[in-house]
Amino acid sequence: MIAIRCILGSVTDGLQVPDSPISVDDIDARQWFSDASGQDIELTIDDTLLGDTIRPSLRDVESLDLHRALSKLTNNPSSATKVQRIGLIFAGSYKPKPTVLGLMFDWGKKFAFDRHDTSEFHGVAREGCAIFLDAIRQIRPQEDDYRRQIGFTAIHELGHVFNLQHPDVSEPPSFMSPSLQNRAYTSQDGAYRFLTSDQQLLCQCSQSPYIWPGGSTFRDLGPLAAADFASSEIDNSDGPVLSIDVSPREFWPFEPVELDVQLTVKSGCKSWYRVPDIVDPGYEQFTIWIQAPNGEVRKYRSPRHYCWNGNRITVSAAKPFYRDISIFVEAGGYTFNQAGTHFLHATLQAGSKRLLVSNRVEIYIRPSRPNDAKYRRMRDALTKPSHVRLMYYRRASSSQRETKVLEEFSNDFGKTNSAAAVRYALGRANMKAAELVKNRKRSQELMTKASRQLEEVSGSPFLSEHRLRVAERLLSSDSGTA
Numbered sequence: 357m358i359a360i361r362c363i364l365g366s367v368t369d370g371l372q373v374p375d376s377p378i379s380v381d382d383i384d385a386r387q388w389f390s391d392a393s394g395q396d397i398e399l400t401i402d403d404t405l406l407g408d409t410i411r412p413s414l415r416d417v418e419s420l421d422l423h424r425a426l427s428k429l430t431n432n433p434s435s436a437t438k439v440q441r442i443g444l445i446f447a448g449s450y451k452p453k454p455t456v457l458g459l460m461f462d463w464g465k466k467f468a469f470d471r472h473d474t475s476e477f478h479g480v481a482r483e484g485c486a487i488f489l490d491a492i493r494q495i496r497p498q499e500d501d502y503r504r505q506i507g508f509t510a511i512h513e514l515g516h517v518f519n520l521q522h523p524d525v526s527e528p529p530s531f532m533s534p535s536l537q538n539r540a541y542t543s544q545d546g547a548y549r550f551l552t553s554d555q556q557l558l559c560q561c562s563q564s565p566y567i568w569p570g571g572s573t574f575r576d577l578g579p580l581a582a583a584d585f586a587s588s589e590i591d592n593s594d595g596p597v598l599s600i601d602v603s604p605r606e607f608w609p610f611e612p613v614e615l616d617v618q619l620t621v622k623s624g625c626k627s628w629y630r631v632p633d634i635v636d637p638g639y640e641q642f643t644i645w646i647q648a649p650n651g652e653v654r655k656y657r658s659p660r661h662y663c664w665n666g667n668r669i670t671v672s673a674a675k676p677f678y679r680d681i682s683i684f685v686e687a688g689g690y691t692f693n694q695a696g697t698h699f700l701h702a703t704l705q706a707g708s709k710r711l712l713v714s715n716r717v718e719i720y721i722r723p724s725r726p727n728d729a730k731y732r733r734m735r736d737a738l739t740k741p742s743h744v745r746l747m748y749y750r751r752a753s754s755s756q757r758e759t760k761v762l763e764e765f766s767n768d769f770g771k772t773n774s775a776a777a778v779r780y781a782l783g784r785a786n787m788k789a790a791e792l793v794k795n796r797k798r799s800q801e802l803m804t805k806a807s808r809q810l811e812e813v814s815g816s817p818f819l820s821e822h823r824l825r826v827a828e829r830l831l832s833s834d835s836g837t838a
């Protein structure tokens with residue numbers, strides 16, 4: 357048994373925090389976690405600091421604000437490997453995604469190219485989480501609904517602090533399920549409980565660093581991870597078909613390579629399928645598997661983590677689903693660090709009995725060539741963190757000088773995959789920027805530039821079919837509105 361103090365704090369002045377906020381059905385988090393863990397977790401809820409806003413008071417917060425508030429709240433030493441004080445922070449809303457109701461932000465590692473290059477991010481893992489009351493009020497205006505949602509989200513996020521993950525989409529509702537869109541769960545839904553598999557993990561809290569807060573990075577369950585790939589017997593004889601491709605198949609680790617993913621049906625199949633809209637490594641149910649040259653197989657580590665919102669996509673012969681995923685970077689840095697042959701495949705858990713397994717793609721990671729001038733120029737242009745961010749998020753940097761460096765790069769390296777990928781990313785980033793800029797003239801300039809960049813790559817043999825289609829679609833919608 358371990359005793360854990362959960363300290364409540366607020367970073368926003370004037371929030372409407374209900375009395376005993378982390379309870380549902382008049383049962384508080386202490387009781388829920390004690391029952392679910394077979395009394396292994398003894399949680400104390402400490403609201404004595406809740407009255408004084410942690411300074412500075414902010415309405416919309418970013419991860420860094422939350423990390424800073426958390427260390428003030430818990431006061432845990434930065435070298436701790438297991439902690440007995442965790443924090444739950446109340447705030448207005450989460451700036452990068454204002455509709456998010458709660459967030460487990462403390463992964464214990466940072467995304468290598470994150471703007472906030474500070475130690476808070478890779479300090480102690482799983483020390484706390486946050487709840488966003490303005491966002492909750494927005495979708496739950498009615499008082500009872502508001503209170504229920506706060507209690508549910510608080511227990512859900514605390515579950516993440518104990519390293520619990522979202523359940524498979526086919527499981528019945530539980531605390532770790534995504535919230536409903538139109539209302540909060542009530543006791544009639546049966547969602548106020550932890551699944552047996554989660555209870556089995558919580559029971560090991562005092563024994564296992566993979567559950568104990570601070571003991572391992574978020575989502576790293578070590579030996580407790582279910583052997584989710586090879587274990588289950590699954591019928592794949594019919595249903596949607598998952599396939600992947602990477603182009604080019606040979607590249608240096610810093611080249612902005614994307615994985616193209618396609619969901620379709622077998623040729624001649626006349627039916628259609630509804631598939632959860634989770635084709636993104638930010639969902640646990642979609643996994644990209646990487647086999648390194650030494651034979652080791654691991655999962656691609658997404659820097660993001662999403663809660664499924666219940667949306668589904670329809671897939672049929674007439675309407676296949678495509679998307680591309682930047683895979684050259686992952687949480688922690690570049691994805692491919694060893695030169696040599698790698699194999700990639702993807703899996704999508706599309707229901708309890710339906711695991712889709714893609715084809716396998718062989719790629720070759722080129723060894724570094726520090727004596728080669730072309731290699732050095734490419735490396736120097738592509739490895740700047742702000743450039744990596746632009747290529748990964750396709751969001752333009754505020755500095756025009758930096759975009760200029762990339763433009764020059766794409767001109768100089770004209771007939772290469774990287775040049776085409778950079779130009780495509782610039783085109784999309786400029787298009788996004790054009791929509792956001794208030795100044796009409798500047799917006800039109802950006803739009804013209806974006807159209808030119810996308811036109812230059814349209815039909816290019818160096819871009820994947822998917823990106824060619826996106827470029828085409830963006831160009832036609834642009835000319836329609838201009």
Ligand SMILES: [Zn+2]
Binds near residue numbers: 516522
């Ligand atoms: Zn969640």
